[in-house]
Amino acid sequence: MVFAMPSEIRMTQHLDPRSPWVLSTHDLGRRAGSMREVSLVLPAPADLGVDMIGVPKDADVGLDLRLEAVMEGVLVSGTARAPLTGECARCLDPISSEVVVDLQELFFYSDEDVSEEDSLLDGELLDLEPTFRDAVVLALPLSPVCTDDCLGLCVECGIRLADAGPDHRHEKLDARWASLQGLVIDNDQEK
Ligand SMILES: [Zn+2]
Ligand SMILES: [Zn+2]
Structure with missing residues (x-):
């Protein structure tokens, strides 16, 4: 062949x-x-x-x-x-x-x-x-969308932004919690 x-x-x-x-x-x-x-x-x-x-x-x-x-x-x-x-x-x-x-x-x-x-x-x-x-x-569309103005998903938690409403946001507390946890782990390791 x-x-x-x-x-x-x-x-x-x-x-x-x-x-x-x-x-x-x-x-x-x-x-x-x-x-x-x-x-x-x-x-x-x-x-x-x-x-x-x-x-x-x-x-x-x-x-x-x-x-x-x-x-x-x-x-x-x-x-x-x-x-x-x-x-x-x-x-x-x-x-x-x-x-x-x-x-x-x-x-x-x-x-x-x-x-x-x-x-x-x-x-x-x-x-x-x-x-x-x-x-x-x-x-075929490379990126098909349900509606042209589809808001997509929240990048933080994955909820549909259309369902979550305009007030949906995440406090930036997360970063501080993460560093506190880091301290605890460090203490543990020192023992
Ligand atoms: Zn959509
Ligand atoms: Zn979210």
Whole structure:
């Protein structure tokens, strides 16, 4: 495998027509200009997310797609809409929202003159999952928040500042107690 050319690796990876994200382009018939619009609901693939937020596995992903035969292949464009669940990066409360992404990918008929990043048709089949996955990961917030004005947690005690109220503060007595304790320990050690 190490010595195989990229095109040979790809040609050995046949798509599974039963996989939900593998779509058939059969009825486009390779006639440039032929076009089909489809609306689908597909189960979200596993492990789609970043640290704090992601699309739950098997959640409904709504797709409105346009499949268009062009000279070099099949152009897929449209939108995908998926639910998101995660944690607020400031207060750690659970959050749920939604991500909507634009998809656009040209799936080439042939691996001639294409680069390693380009997508290929496998016969009449194409796999939309990598396109969807890339678009979602780019659209996810790195620091998702429950609300834009979330106050987060108290750095001293970890309570949610929204619950604690505006008067919440910690006296700086703590430092003095700590030094008193230090004296006691020192005395003990001298005995
Ligand atoms: Zn929050
Ligand atoms: Zn506190």
